Structure formats: C-alpha cells, structure tokens
Amino acid sequence: MKAMKKKVLIYSDCNLFGGSEHVIYNIIRNPYLKEKFSFSFLYRYSKLYQDKVIELSYSQYCDNLYSIHLLTNYTIYRYLKSKITIRIIRRILFLPFYILEIVGFYKFINRIIIDIFIKKHHDYAIVHINNGGYPGAYSCLQFALGLRKYPKIRTIMQVNNLAQSGYEKIDGRVCSSVDQFITASQNARKALLLKRKIKPSKVTTLSNYVEDVSIQYGKGCKEDLNDGTITILQVALLQERKGQKYLIDALKILNANSSVKYHLLLIGNGECYNEIKQYIKLQGVEACVQLLGYRDDYLDYVNKADVIALPSIKDEDMPLIILSSMALSKAIVSTDIGGIPEEIIDGVSGILVSPKEDGFSYRLADAIKKAYKERKVIGENARRRYEECFSAQSYAKNIVRLYNE
Structure with missing residues (x-):
C-alpha cells in the first residue's frame, strides 16, 4: 500500500511571470517531488498572470x-508608467491611490481576504510562499502571519532576490511564523540575516535549477542568426535593473570599433518597453537592435545566439536564464552581483563585470568581445558546471528534506 502524499499549497504574488515564477513552475513539475507530494497552487489574480498559468498547463501538475x-497599486502604477511618459503627471494621477496605500486601507482589506482563504483551506501539511524578495510582496508576509493560527502547517518562504535594508516590527512576527526561509544564493542568505535580522537557523540556501533543456529545431527562432553578424541575446524583463540601456551602449561601442558587426536581440516584456524603444532610437542603433517581446521559444534563440548577456545592475539573485544558457553550452556575460558569481566562475564558465556606472558599458563591450572569441571553451565549461551543480534530482532531495523536517 502506497503512503499518502503530503499536500502542499504554493502561494505566489506577482504580476509578471519572471524568474521567481519559473522556480515554482519547476517545483510542481519535478518528477522526483511529484512522487512524494501533491501540489495545489494559489496566486494573486491578474489577467496577465492567469493567461500564463493557463498557457503553461498548471492544471496538469496541480490538484x-x-x-x-487583492488590492494593489503595482498594477495601477505599471499601467500609468507604460502610458504616460511625463513623470509629474504620472505622480499626480497616482497620488489618491498612494494615499489609500499609505493609510493601510489595502493591507487591511487584503488581510481579511487572505484570512478567509486560509480558514477555508487549512488542511495542507505544507504551505510554500513564493516571495520575489524581502519584504517583497506584502501579501506574502500577511499569508505567513495568517498561518500562525495553524501550527501544524509547516510554512516555507522562498525569497528570490536580495533583501532590502530596514528592519521592521513585522519581520519578527514573520520570522516566528515561518519554519524555514529559502534563498537561492549565499549572498541572498547573508542579506536576509544582516538586513532583516532573520535567525540564521531559519535560512537555508538552495541553488535554483532548470531542466536539461532540449531544443526542437524549426519550431522557433525564424530569424537568420547566421548572417555574418555576431548575435548578442538578452532574455529578461524590460526593467531598469536588468541593464538593457548599458547593453545597448555596449553594442554601439562594439560596432564603432569592429569590422564585424554585432546584432542585439532583446526578448522580454515589462514597464520599460517604451523607454527602451526610445533609447534605441536616440542612440541611432535601430538597424542592429530588435525588441522581440515575450517569446515562448526563447530557448531556440538562446541556442542559436553567439553570446548571452545579462548586465543586471541590482536586485538579482540567481537568474534562471543563466542556468538555461549554461545547460546549452553558451558563452555568458553578466555582472558580479547577487548570486550570479555562484552560478558563473568568472573567466571559466562565463565572464563577469562590475556594474559600477563609471565605464560599465565599455567593460561590458570588452567582455562580450572576449566571450565571443572564447565561446567554445567557455560554453563547454558552462555545461560541465551545470551538470555538476544545478540538476533537478539534487534540488528535489533538498526540497524533500525541507518539507519533511
């Protein structure tokens, strides 16, 4: 007779389907975990997020x-930022909503909504809260606090970016409510301990992983990437922290100083789309930069590109796109922030540069040039490191241990 699987509820609060969401998607699909646990998934509703849940067939993996x-200003602010470029007008229109948030109206209503849900669904052995950072989404903290009434439920909180500075009273209550925090890197763990005073015994570092991807040629990437140019690819949300402007500057530097032409592909969506589009025009590089938007077949582009770049400048932990690129034996250029140095061994399985603004674009250009020249050796080393450190099976073993403690 088979033992009953433990029931796990995963909660996530995010508007966009970024890297932290893929971490959870990997968990619910992991074959080793599915042998031991049955998963259910709860998310804060947004049309964009729900469409992604349907597209990725979450119902196939979750009971x-x-x-x-929930009430949130994030959606309103993103909408205003995407439609109104004049900052002062944006701020005036946003002011009434900001006041509602400041006086705590949203938090009060959301806490009631969350408590009602928990009361109806408190038969789970484990609740895994997926938080983009710390404090991150306030509803994630409220969810943890709501579970204090149910001490038999083991509460896990995943923190997917570096914690922000500033200890608050709620941190102590959240720490007492959460049985274990997970960070993807040692860097993120240190930030959580130092900046938010979380107890060391409650924080476990567990490196992210990606599946060993296989590419189905001919189904994606219709662009000809073998046209004599060197193709640089970035797959990331279009946000200031991802450093697209510096990458565009680096491209301009490369093309001004090389007989071989470089071409840049940007895959992803986000609130900075219009801003980046204008910047491309301002720099006069429309002919060699393409904004491709979100692509389901982004791995086909990764597989065919010459160099993968992720010049993040802040708020980064352990990006999954780097792991996917390593799995595909690609030469990667990134920055030495967050948990990225725990993914890439600088000069061996990729090239890391400092994102300090002074000369950043020039350092980035030099690194891309070097990565292209040494792409075969770097790619082989990247694949080897992926196999040794970021497998699905080792990740599952650690999750099982955390769930069962």
Missing part, C-alpha cells in the same frame, strides 16, 4: 488551482 483578488 487544485486558486486565485484571489
């Missing part, structure tokens, strides 16, 4: 799918 409607 139950739930969504809750």
Whole structure:
C-alpha cells in the first residue's frame, strides 16, 4: 500500500511571470517531488498572470488551482508608467491611490481576504510562499502571519532576490511564523540575516535549477542568426535593473570599433518597453537592435545566439536564464552581483563585470568581445558546471528534506 502524499499549497504574488515564477513552475513539475507530494497552487489574480498559468498547463501538475483578488497599486502604477511618459503627471494621477496605500486601507482589506482563504483551506501539511524578495510582496508576509493560527502547517518562504535594508516590527512576527526561509544564493542568505535580522537557523540556501533543456529545431527562432553578424541575446524583463540601456551602449561601442558587426536581440516584456524603444532610437542603433517581446521559444534563440548577456545592475539573485544558457553550452556575460558569481566562475564558465556606472558599458563591450572569441571553451565549461551543480534530482532531495523536517 502506497503512503499518502503530503499536500502542499504554493502561494505566489506577482504580476509578471519572471524568474521567481519559473522556480515554482519547476517545483510542481519535478518528477522526483511529484512522487512524494501533491501540489495545489494559489496566486494573486491578474489577467496577465492567469493567461500564463493557463498557457503553461498548471492544471496538469496541480490538484487544485486558486486565485484571489487583492488590492494593489503595482498594477495601477505599471499601467500609468507604460502610458504616460511625463513623470509629474504620472505622480499626480497616482497620488489618491498612494494615499489609500499609505493609510493601510489595502493591507487591511487584503488581510481579511487572505484570512478567509486560509480558514477555508487549512488542511495542507505544507504551505510554500513564493516571495520575489524581502519584504517583497506584502501579501506574502500577511499569508505567513495568517498561518500562525495553524501550527501544524509547516510554512516555507522562498525569497528570490536580495533583501532590502530596514528592519521592521513585522519581520519578527514573520520570522516566528515561518519554519524555514529559502534563498537561492549565499549572498541572498547573508542579506536576509544582516538586513532583516532573520535567525540564521531559519535560512537555508538552495541553488535554483532548470531542466536539461532540449531544443526542437524549426519550431522557433525564424530569424537568420547566421548572417555574418555576431548575435548578442538578452532574455529578461524590460526593467531598469536588468541593464538593457548599458547593453545597448555596449553594442554601439562594439560596432564603432569592429569590422564585424554585432546584432542585439532583446526578448522580454515589462514597464520599460517604451523607454527602451526610445533609447534605441536616440542612440541611432535601430538597424542592429530588435525588441522581440515575450517569446515562448526563447530557448531556440538562446541556442542559436553567439553570446548571452545579462548586465543586471541590482536586485538579482540567481537568474534562471543563466542556468538555461549554461545547460546549452553558451558563452555568458553578466555582472558580479547577487548570486550570479555562484552560478558563473568568472573567466571559466562565463565572464563577469562590475556594474559600477563609471565605464560599465565599455567593460561590458570588452567582455562580450572576449566571450565571443572564447565561446567554445567557455560554453563547454558552462555545461560541465551545470551538470555538476544545478540538476533537478539534487534540488528535489533538498526540497524533500525541507518539507519533511
């Protein structure tokens, strides 16, 4: 007779389907974990997020799918930022919503909504809260606090970026409510301990992983990437922290100083789309930069590109796109922030540069040039490191241990 699987509820609050969401998607699909646990998934409703849940067939991997409607200014602000370029007008329009948030109206209503959900669904052995950072989404903290009434539920909180500075009273209550925090890197763990005073015994570092991807040629990437130019690819949300402007500057530097032409592909969406589009025009590089938007077949582009670049300048932990690129034996250029140095051994399995603004674009250009020249050796080393450190099986063993402690 087979032992009953433990029931796990995963909660996530995010508007966009970024790297932290893929971490959870990997968990619910992991074959080793599915042998021992049955998963249900709860998310804060947004049309964009729900469409992604449907597209990725979450219902195939989860016993139950739930969504809750919460009050948030994030959606409103993103909408205003994408439609109105004049900052002062944006701020005036946003002011009434900001006041509602400051006086705590949203938090009060959301806490009621979350508590009602927990009361109806408190039969789970484990609740895994997926937080983009710390403090991150306030609803994630509220969810942890709501679980204090149910001490039999083991509460896990995943923190996917570096914690922000500034200890608050709620941190102590959250720490007492959460049985274990997970960070993807030692750097993120240190930030959580130092900046938010979380107890060391409650923080475990568990490196992210990606599946050993196989590429189905001919189904994606219709662009000809073998046209004599050197193709640089970035797959990331279009946000200031991802450093697209510095990469565009680096491209301009490369093309001004090389007989071989470089071409840049940017895959992803985000609130800075219009800003980046204008910047491309301002720099006069429209002919050699393409904004491709979100692509399901982004791995086909990764596989065919010459160099993968992720010049993040802040708020980064352990990007999954780097792991996917390593799995595909690609030469990668990134920055030495967050947990990225724990993925890439500088000069061996990729090239890391400092994102300090002074000369950053020039350092980035030099690194891309070097990565292209040494792409075969770097790619082989990257693949070897992926196999040794970021497998699905080793990740599953650690999750099982955390869930069962």
